[in-house]
Amino acid sequence: GAGVSQTPSNKVTEKGKYVELRCDPISGHTALYWYRQSLGQGPEFLIYFQGTGAADDSGLPNDRFFAVRPEGSVSTLKIQRTERGDSAVYLCASSSGGAAYNSPLHFGNGTRLTVT
Amino acid sequence: QKEVEQDPGPLSVPEGAIVSLNCTYSNSAFQYFMWYRQYSRKGPELLMYTYSSGNKEDGRFTAQVDKSSKYISLFIRDSQPSDSATYLCAMRLTGGGNKLTFGTGTQLKVEL
Numbered sequence: 001g002a003g004v005s006q007t008p009s010n011k012v013t014e015k016g017k018y019v020e021l022r023c024d025p026i027s028g029h030t031a032l033y034w035y036r037q038s039l040g041q042g043p044e045f046l047i048y049f050q051g052t053g054a055a056d057d058s059g060l061p062n063d064r065f066f067a068v069r070p071e072g073s074v075s076t077l078k079i080q081r082t083e084r085g086d087s088a089v090y091l092c093a094s095s096s097g098g099a100a101y102n103s104p105l106h107f108g109n110g111t112r113l114t115v116t
Numbered sequence: 117q118k119e120v121e122q123d124p125g126p127l128s129v130p131e132g133a134i135v136s137l138n139c140t141y142s143n144s145a146f147q148y149f150m151w152y153r154q155y156s157r158k159g160p161e162l163l164m165y166t167y168s169s170g171n172k173e174d175g176r177f178t179a180q181v182d183k184s185s186k187y188i189s190l191f192i193r194d195s196q197p198s199d200s201a202t203y204l205c206a207m208r209l210t211g212g213g214n215k216l217t218f219g220t221g222t223q224l225k226v227e228l
Contacts, residue, residue, distance in 0.1 A: 004159070033214060040124065042204050042218030043160065055213060091159055095214055104150075105214050107159030 002026070004108035006092050012114045013082055021077040021111045025094030032075050033105060034067055035091040043091055049075060082115045089113070119143050122205055122219030131228055135192040139205035139219045142186065146207040146217070149181050151190045154202045154221065163203075164190065195226045 005024040013019050025032050031050055035043035045059040049069045057067070064082075069075040079086055089110040095103040122139045129135055137151075148167055152160035164179040166172045166188075172179045178191040188207075192199055202221040208214065 031213060035216075040220065042120075042122075042206070042220050043216070044218070045215050048213045048215060050213070056215060059215075093159075093214070103214075104162045104165060105216070107161070109157065109159045112157075 004092055004094055004106055006090075006108040006111050008111060009109065010112045010114075012116060014116055015082060015084060017082050017115075019079050019082055019113065021079075021090050021113070023075045023077070023092030023094075023108060025073065025075070025092070026096075026106055027073075029094035029096050029106075030072070031095045031103075032069060033093040033095075034075070034077050035093065035107075037089045037091055037110070039088075046077070046090075079113075082113075084115045087113055087115045117142065118220075119217050120205065120207065120219045123222055124220050126223040126225060128225045128227060129195055131195060131197060131226055133195050133226070135190075135195050135199070135224060135226075137190040137192075137203050137205075137222050137224070139188050140186055141188075141207060141217075143207075143209075143217075144183070144186065145209050147210045148208045149179070149188050150206040150216070151177075151179055152204040152206060152218075154204060156201075160204055197226050197228055200225045 034046040037043040047057040052072045064080045067077045091110045093105040093107040151164040154160045169183045176193045180189040204221045205219040206216040
């Protein structure tokens with residue numbers, strides 16, 4: 001079946017611009033996660049949705065970052081006034097269970113964001 | 117100091133070798149331990165999932181967790197060129213969703 005889909009796969013933007021990154025999770029997965037992976041580093045947690053609500057957004061670095069999941073399926077990560085330090089691969093993952101379950105994360109291939 | 121430390125490598129081994137990959141961590145509250153494999157320009161793929169201390173084997177892969185030493189390992193037997201990838205350890209607390217803390221990843225190359 002289809003895995004986690006992320007679009008676009010690559011995004012180049014100028015400093016100061018606004019970007020949106022989209023994630024289509026595996027059908028039926030209730031939990032959705034955003035992670036950020038900088039070059040040579042492991043992924044870092046940004047935000048976690050259970051259904052439509054953000055259950056934990058403690059990893060968002062500042063108020064320029066915002067994410068939504070209005071219908072409990074597709075999610076969009078929004079970055080305002082982009083900075084060169086935002087350049088990274090943004091990974092989305094989904095899982096079938098919530099906090100109480102040990103369901104594994106299924107990652108997409110990420111969106112590679114470059115801020116020039 | 118990072119919560120999870122992992123040697124970034126690169127690690128180069130001949131085909132057929134036994135590979136040992138390791139992570140240390142500082143937070144004794146971590147209860148779930150994972151190893152992910154990540155090919156270039158791809159997302160991480162779960163290899164092994166272990167709860168608390170002990171060993172787990174799956175085919176050519178064995179994961180070990182030693183909570184008393186805060187040390188986890190992944191062993192790959194009979195390594196193949198297709199095992200060439202970056203291996204990420206990850207861990208999380210009980211509850212709180214799959215909010216994982218990852219190591220930096222070890223780059224492995226298995227040569228013919």
